[in-house]
Amino acid sequence: MLNLHKVNFSINKDNDEINLIKDANLNIAQSSFVAIVGPSGCGKTTLLRIIAGINAQTSGTITWNGRNLSIDDFTPSELGYVPQFSIAFEELTISESIVTAIKLRSKVSSKEQIKIIHDRIILQTGLKDISNRRVKVLSGGQKRRLSLALELVTDPELLLCDEVTSGLDPKSEREVVSLMHSLSKDSDRIVVNVTHSLNHLELYDIIIVLYEGFVVYQGPPSKLTHYFSVTSAEDIYPTLSKRGELDWHNSWLKHRENYIVHSKVTGQLPKLIKPRLPASGLNQFLALTNRRWKIFLRDKMQILLHLGMLLLFPILVAIFGLDGINQPKTMPIQTNANLIDQLNYKVSVSKSHMEIGSLISGLIMFQVILLTLMASNNSAREIAGEREIYEKEKFSGLRVSSYISSKIIFLSVLVLLQSLWMGVFVQICVPSLPGDISTRLIVLILINGSMTSICLGISASMKSPEQSSLLAIYLVGFQLPLSGAILALPEWISPLTQPLISAYWAWSGSLDSMKGEYFGQSIDAVTQQTNIQPLNICIVWLCLHLIFGLFLTYTGSKKPQI
Ligand SMILES: Nc1ncnc2c1ncn2[C@@H]1O[C@H](COP(=O)(O)OP(=O)(O)OP(=O)(O)O)[C@@H](O)[C@H]1O
Numbered sequence: 119m120l121n122l123h124k125v126n127f128s129i130n131k132d133n134d135e136i137n138l139i140k141d142a143n144l145n146i147a148q149s150s151f152v153a154i155v156g157p158s159g160c161g162k163t164t165l166l167r168i169i170a171g172i173n174a175q176t177s178g179t180i181t182w183n184g185r186n187l188s189i190d191d192f193t194p195s196e197l198g199y200v201p202q203f204s205i206a207f208e209e210l211t212i213s214e215s216i217v218t219a220i221k222l223r224s225k226v227s228s229k230e231q232i233k234i235i236h237d238r239i240i241l242q243t244g245l246k247d248i249s250n251r252r253v254k255v256l257s258g259g260q261k262r263r264l265s266l267a268l269e270l271v272t273d274p275e276l277l278l279c280d281e282v283t284s285g286l287d288p289k290s291e292r293e294v295v296s297l298m299h300s301l302s303k304d305s306d307r308i309v310v311n312v313t314h315s316l317n318h319l320e321l322y323d324i325i326i327v328l329y330e331g332f333v334v335y336q337g338p339p340s341k342l343t344h345y346f347s348v349t350s351a352e353d354i355y356p357t358l359s360k361r362g363e364l365d366w367h368n369s370w371l372k373h374r375e376n377y378i379v380h381s382k383v384t385g386q387l388p389k390l391i392k393p394r395l396p397a398s399g400l401n402q403f404l405a406l407t408n409r410r411w412k413i414f415l416r417d418k419m420q421i422l423l424h425l426g427m428l429l430l431f432p433i434l435v436a437i438f439g440l441d442g443i444n445q446p447k448t449m450p451i452q453t454n455a456n457l458i459d460q461l462n463y464k465v466s467v468s469k470s471h472m473e474i475g476s477l478i479s480g481l482i483m484f485q486v487i488l489l490t491l492m493a494s495n496n497s498a499r500e501i502a503g504e505r506e507i508y509e510k511e512k513f514s515g516l517r518v519s520s521y522i523s524s525k526i527i528f529l530s531v532l533v534l535l536q537s538l539w540m541g542v543f544v545q546i547c548v549p550s551l552p553g554d555i556s557t558r559l560i561v562l563i564l565i566n567g568s569m570t571s572i573c574l575g576i577s578a579s580m581k582s583p584e585q586s587s588l589l590a591i592y593l594v595g596f597q598l599p600l601s602g603a604i605l606a607l608p609e610w611i612s613p614l615t616q617p618l619i620s621a622y623w624a625w626s627g628s629l630d631s632m633k634g635e636y637f638g639q640s641i642d643a644v645t646q647q648t649n650i651q652p653l654n655i656c657i658v659w660l661c662l663h664l665i666f667g668l669f670l671t672y673t674g675s676k677k678p679q680i
């Protein structure tokens with residue numbers, strides 16, 4: 119039994135309090151199929167979100183089977199909430215989407231158990247014959263069925279649906295409404311459907327009419343036209359606009375006793391519902407990781423882009439070093455040479471140091487910058503691109519830690535592949551590159567990892583994938599000029615910017631590790647104006663950037679963004 123008692127909801131806009139839901143009183147018995155109708159903007163979605171607990175009411179009480187929801191909220195398995203937007207990944211099939219939802223939301227111990235739940239749901243929702251179809255090819259009606267199917271995985275006692283029939287042709291609309299009707303009857307479930315459509319009202323047990331935030335009717339469909347003194351339901355909206363909302367509300371308060379459907383279970387004790395156990399964090403992590411790889415491997419454009427970068431970028435770097443890196447000239451002790459010859463020789467030695475140093479520094483910086491580009495491609499849209507689905511899954515019990523861990527594992531594989539291949543390929547093509555390859559590989563993994571982590575943090579904190587990509591591109595774009603590797607920065611700027619520039623630390627650390635016996639002077643020659651730091655310090659800074667990115671990812675993912 120769902121009860122709303124004097125529920126109000128207001129928001130503060132420009133220091134004005136706007137009441138969106140006013141004094142709502144509702145009583146809905148188990149097994150009822152309820153429509154909330156009303157003209158656009160009257161507060162239907164707002165009311166549904168208040169019942170679901172997404173928005174907290176400003177005043178009033180909502181009780182569920184006698185339980186005050188402000189004190190003891192729904193468990194995720196008690197409630198199903200079907201939002202207006204599509205909540206499934208396009209690349210997955212219907213079956214895969216349902217199986218993932220089962221794994222994410224309930225504690226299931228075996229494959230057989232998952233199969234039983236899956237088979238029951240596809241039968242219930244009429245999706246059996248098309249269960250192997252990908253979401254992207256489904257019709258509007260089939261997508262809505264899938265949205266309902268995904269909510270049935272926990273067999274919820276209350277199913278709240280927002281406009282699941284909008285935009286459908288009349289036949290599909292009737293099919294989906296009939297499906298919701300049967301879902302309310304095949305168990306003790308309450309199904310509430312928000313709609314502005316006035317078709318098929320006869321299938322509902324209760325119609326709630328909202329007008330400008332007020333409940334102006336709650337009763338059976340059969341008495342609806344009588345109450346509004348109209349001949350057909352289509353005439354209700356034009357009739358509503360003829361009187362003020364307060365007038366309608368007061369009129370309803372006067373006549374409500376004659377219309378209200380009294381609960382069939384009034385006086386009975388609420389049914390004892392066995393709580394379902396939520397999925398463990400580990401199972402959620404495994405289900406998400408599995409799903410991420412499936413989606414990645416099925417997205418041909420993504421694969422092509424990643425492969426293109428993986429293969430082409432190291433070639434681009436290697437081309438510049440194909441002629442090899444010569445050993446720098448050393449200054450011989452020529453006691454018998456005249457002063458001019460000695461000076462000429464000195465100039466040619468420092469020229470050779472400059473050339474060799476520039477080549478090494480350029481190659482390293484090029485490698486680093488291309489890896490930062492790959493990093494932004496790895497993660498700039500990772501969370502922002504699926505934010506609505508993520509928020510929905512979080513609302514249904516997904517742990518933030520499971521979600522972030524699955525992202526870390528997925529992205530780590532990309533980062534390792536890209537960085538190792540970049541380092542090894544360049545080393546094979548330019549074997550004369552000085553220094554220890556394993557040290558350089560560590561630095562390459564760290565620069566790619568830290569930028570991937572920061573871009574993931576950006577993608578968790580931005581409202582849209584477009585905003586997130588743009589910011590990530592700016593971040594990569596500023597790496598080169600602000601690193602000071604190409605043009606020295608003014609002395610007062612570099613201490614402010616360099617700590618923030620991951621590319622500087624990767625470049626600096628790699629060069630420091632390459633000085634060795636022969637190349638110290640060459641590297642010093644190109645880093646006279648922009649000091650480089652010891653390798654250990656650079657590694658610490660890159661690790662700090664990586665941790666900062668993860669922190670940003672955690673705070674951004676935890677904060678609701680709807
Ligand atoms: N966060 C918000 N800030 C300002 N106004 C809001 C906010 N949320 C809702 N509103 C306003 O509250 C009113 C009710 O919105 P709601 O989305 O509940 O309407 P609705 O009945 O679901 O409309 P529709 O049929 O078009 O979906 C609208 O006028 C809307 O602009």
Ligand SMILES: [Mg+2]
Binds near residue numbers: 162163164281
């Ligand atoms: Mg709405």
